[in-house]
């Protein structure tokens with residue numbers, strides 16, 4: 001064949017493989033010889049043009065060279081070992097360990113600010129002998145509304161104020177529509193049905209409302225519910241417990257006030273304010289110049305609620321209260337956007 005000689009290829013192969021010192025060089029050789037446009041492909045493509053009598057010998061030579069290259073590739077790969085896969089800088093680093101370099105530290109996570117606040121609030125009540133109870137976030141319409149004395153025509157039962165779940169086998173079985181609980185109060189019903197007084201329980205958890213999301217609203221937020229049931233529980237017990245709670249969390253110097261209010265599940269009911277922790281009661285933008293901040297709703301448990309759980313209303317009385325969790329860290333740390341809590345932005349979360 002003109003301009004072509006198998007011996008030349010043999011010696012070229014030997015030179016090439018002798019000088020290959022790393023995996024990258026080996027790969028280039030593989031492409032050079034065995035690649036789709038490599039030397040061997042090129043040789044193979046010439047076979048059809050050869051005279052008949054030359055073809056067998058030429059074919060044998062091509063196969064021999066192919067085997068030779070494959071074997072050399074395998075041998076050389078083994079000889080270079082795993083280290084060859086790494087760049088020179090890494091190999092050098094592995095050989096010379098610099099003990100003065102800082103180590104690789106494992107980054108520790110921590111509890112979310114909302115979890116921390118929930119634990120802080122619950123711990124105040126645990127110190128007073130309350131038990132912590134949790135309930136499901138998917139509730140029956142009965143537990144979420146009816147048993148809490150919230151009548152059918154109450155606006156909170158409207159589909160615009162509650163996430164109803166489509167009817168399915170579970171809804172059929174429960175004989176009540178299912179929904180995402182709009183407050184933690186249905187756990188009152190569950191706890192009272194499954195236990196007997198005396199009861200002192202706090203219930204932390206997520207609640208859901210179809211509110212348009214903005215800086216102060218979210219379709220999901222956290223509440224803590226508390227209630228106590230026994231003989232002779234009075235409004236003064238409620239006031240004493242809530243004052244202990246507010247002073248533990250907001251500081252001993254705050255003032256507290258109860259404003260009459262209406263809730264279907266308590267009677268009488270009151271909203272509870274504390275003196276503004278920002279302006280100390282003088283009036284500022286956070287408290288709307290009022291000097292007071294609303295922190296929770298409360299009242300004496302309505303006898304109709306006791307009837308729904310089968311408690312004797314002539315024997316037992318009790319109080320209940322409920323508060324939003326997000327408000328506390330928002331006030332305490334001056335956080336002006338509720339969405340920050342759920343945004344998973346580490347720059348925000350690492351501050352707490």
Ligand SMILES: [Zn+2]
Pocket residue numbers: 276277278279280281282283284285286287288289291292
């Ligand atoms: Zn203020």
